[in-house]
Amino acid sequence: MNPHSPKSDKRLRILESAEKVFAQKGFFGAKVADIAEDAGVADGTIYLYFRSKDELLISLFEVQMERVHEELERELAGASDPEDRLRRFMRAYVRLIQQNPHAAEVITIELRQSEKFMKQYSNPRFAEFLKRLAAIIDDGQQQGRFRKELPAPIVARALFGALDELALWWVSGRGEKLDLDKAAGWLGDLMLQGLVTKSDR
Amino acid sequence: MNPHSPKSDKRLRILESAEKVFAQKGFFGAKVADIAEDAGVADGTIYLYFRSKDELLISLFEVQMERVHEELERELAGASDPEDRLRRFMRAYVRLIQQNPHAAEVITIELRQSEKFMKQYSNPRFAEFLKRLAAIIDDGQQQGRFRKELPAPIVARALFGALDELALWWVSGRGEKLDLDKAAGWLGDLMLQGLVTKSDR
Numbered sequence: 446m447n448p449h450s451p452k453s454d455k456r457l458r459i460l461e462s463a464e465k466v467f468a469q470k471g472f473f474g475a476k477v478a479d480i481a482e483d484a485g486v487a488d489g490t491i492y493l494y495f496r497s498k499d500e501l502l503i504s505l506f507e508v509q510m511e512r513v514h515e516e517l518e519r520e521l522a523g524a525s526d527p528e529d530r531l532r533r534f535m536r537a538y539v540r541l542i543q544q545n546p547h548a549a550e551v552i553t554i555e556l557r558q559s560e561k562f563m564k565q566y567s568n569p570r571f572a573e574f575l576k577r578l579a580a581i582i583d584d585g586q587q588q589g590r591f592r593k594e595l596p597a598p599i600v601a602r603a604l605f606g607a608l609d610e611l612a613l614w615w616v617s618g619r620g621e622k623l624d625l626d627k628a629a630g631w632l633g634d635l636m637l638q639g640l641v642t643k644s645d646r
Numbered sequence: 647m648n649p650h651s652p653k654s655d656k657r658l659r660i661l662e663s664a665e666k667v668f669a670q671k672g673f674f675g676a677k678v679a680d681i682a683e684d685a686g687v688a689d690g691t692i693y694l695y696f697r698s699k700d701e702l703l704i705s706l707f708e709v710q711m712e713r714v715h716e717e718l719e720r721e722l723a724g725a726s727d728p729e730d731r732l733r734r735f736m737r738a739y740v741r742l743i744q745q746n747p748h749a750a751e752v753i754t755i756e757l758r759q760s761e762k763f764m765k766q767y768s769n770p771r772f773a774e775f776l777k778r779l780a781a782i783i784d785d786g787q788q789q790g791r792f793r794k795e796l797p798a799p800i801v802a803r804a805l806f807g808a809l810d811e812l813a814l815w816w817v818s819g820r821g822e823k824l825d826l827d828k829a830a831g832w833l834g835d836l837m838l839q840g841l842v843t844k845s846d847r
Contacts, residue, residue, distance in 0.1 A: 606808040611800070638793075
């Protein structure tokens with residue numbers, strides 16, 4: 446599809462409205478009619494693009510993850526030092542959360558409300574995201590900078606969980622006074638000292 | 647209420663059935679009637695104890711958190727070394743997840759599906775749980791064993807997020823081959839090396 450065709454514009458507009466409405470009303474509270482109204486289209490039009498509310502949420506997630514991958518691409522370009530790459534990875538993720546609080550709310554909270562998403566969707570983009578993070582760690586291990594005894598996929602998953610929890614805290618408003626940049630910086634300090642080999646300390 | 651009275655037995659039976667049904671059908675898929683049937687009580691009886699399905703879920707969470715606190719109490723009794731205490735904390739949490747996979751599924755997945763829980767419930771028991779974890783870290787800092795520059799509440803939150811993510815992976819079945827004990831051990835190694843002061847390394 447030509448990305449500038451009116452058809453893809455409408456799809457994008459629906460997705461943007463869905464993001465807004467899900468963040469405001471929650472996934473279960475949101476009605477397709479609310480999304481249609483916000484997007485300025487008829488209810489039935491939405492079903493031309495998405496089969497269900499679950500599918501809307503999953504598409505939204507995929508658009509977000511695409512943004513994440515583009516941002517990571519940009520941020521990591523030219524950086525070869527594994528510690529520097531890990532820091533950049535975390536910074537890019539945090540920046541996206543801060544720049545898109547609605548999207549962040551959808552990803553950290555609403556997404557888990559979709560039964561279909563949690564239990565059936567194999568989530569290839571998220572798997573790719575974790576693989577990317579694990580590759581940075583693995584690379585540091587190959588270069589002898591990071592300890593080899595900690596499996597890279599486990600470290601990647603744990604690091605993502607820690608980042609996601611800080612983001613959830615920030616997004617839910619309970620960590621209102623939380624400075625997410627600083628928090629991510631401390632997490633980076635903690636993880637990097639935890640990862641480096643003795644000769645590097 | 648006398649904990650051995652038939653009344654509290656019925657309440658407990660309803661909670662146990664709710665845990666099972668939520669894990670099987672998901673929070674939104676579960677009907678109060680399913681829970682009543684499993685518990686062998688009339689639908690209306692459930693409303694004598696709980697005002698809504700949300701309230702059932704929150705009560706379930708509170709019972710679980712009580713179990714967590716009792717287990718932590720037992721595990722930490724007599725341990726004074728901060729590194730040892732942190733390891734024990736993580737071990738106790740993982741053991742509870744493994745021993746109560748239904749409860750773990752409810753906590754890690756279904757709980758986030760309750761709008762009310764995520765947005766309105768101030769969650770005092772979870773706050774207490776995090777405070778307990780932060781106190782271990784703070785204690786290590788006071789003793790000069792852990793680095794003081796990393797704020798204990800941030801580290802506690804990050805560590806919980808990492809543990810929770812590994813638990814979610816295990817519970818969702820996608821990490822079927824994941825050895826949760828080993829994974830938590832690696833996470834402990836990572837975090838402890840990350841936390842210790844230079845003189846302790």
